[in-house]
Amino acid sequence: NAGVTQTPKFQVLKTGQSMTLQCAQDMNHNSMYWYRQDPGMGLRLIYYSASEGTTDKGEVPNGYNVSRLNKREFSLRLESAAPSQTSVYFCASRYGVSSYNEQFFGPGTRLTVL
């Protein structure tokens, strides 16, 4: 099992460019999440998907869109990147049937917007 995989690992964008961060999990999990981590801010939830076909906003959704392509894949899109979106992005998944289970995280994508 690869667990949660993310591509790319690193990306540099210019302001106004667009890109999609890819995430896939092979654990048959129902729920998937996108977080960003910034110094002194912890992990903040951008969007999540409780099941295939559903998505919901998290704490910091502005400037992002998501697609739950199928049960395995959950992508995060930046339509017009801004320097404030420079961050490390983590995807996570969870079985989701019960509240009492943990999330599993991918290795992260380090994004710099110039």
Place this chain on the structure above:
Amino acid sequence: DQQVKQNSPSLSVQEGRISILNCDYTNSMFDYFLWYKKYPAEGPTFLISISSIKDKNEDGRFTVFLNKSAKHLSLHIVPSQPGDSAVYFCAASERNTDKLIFGTGTRLQVFP
């Protein structure tokens, strides 16, 4: 309004001694709490959890204590090892929701 708070950004402990990491929360609806460990350039990994019906959960060198009346939990690592040097995040979940709320993290350094 931060619902999960880790007020100590960093902690330095000698190898073999106890490390105590603290976490406070404000939402009385939280019923499940987790600790994650994060090394540089890696994703967070689950360490230990506790549900609100318990006040202690132990797994090897790691023990989590929950004080519901004080809305406080702590992670004890005994004995601390250099490999425990990492950032530790506290997280909380509310019943029947699909989200975790994370604290800002505490960087633990264990020195020889």
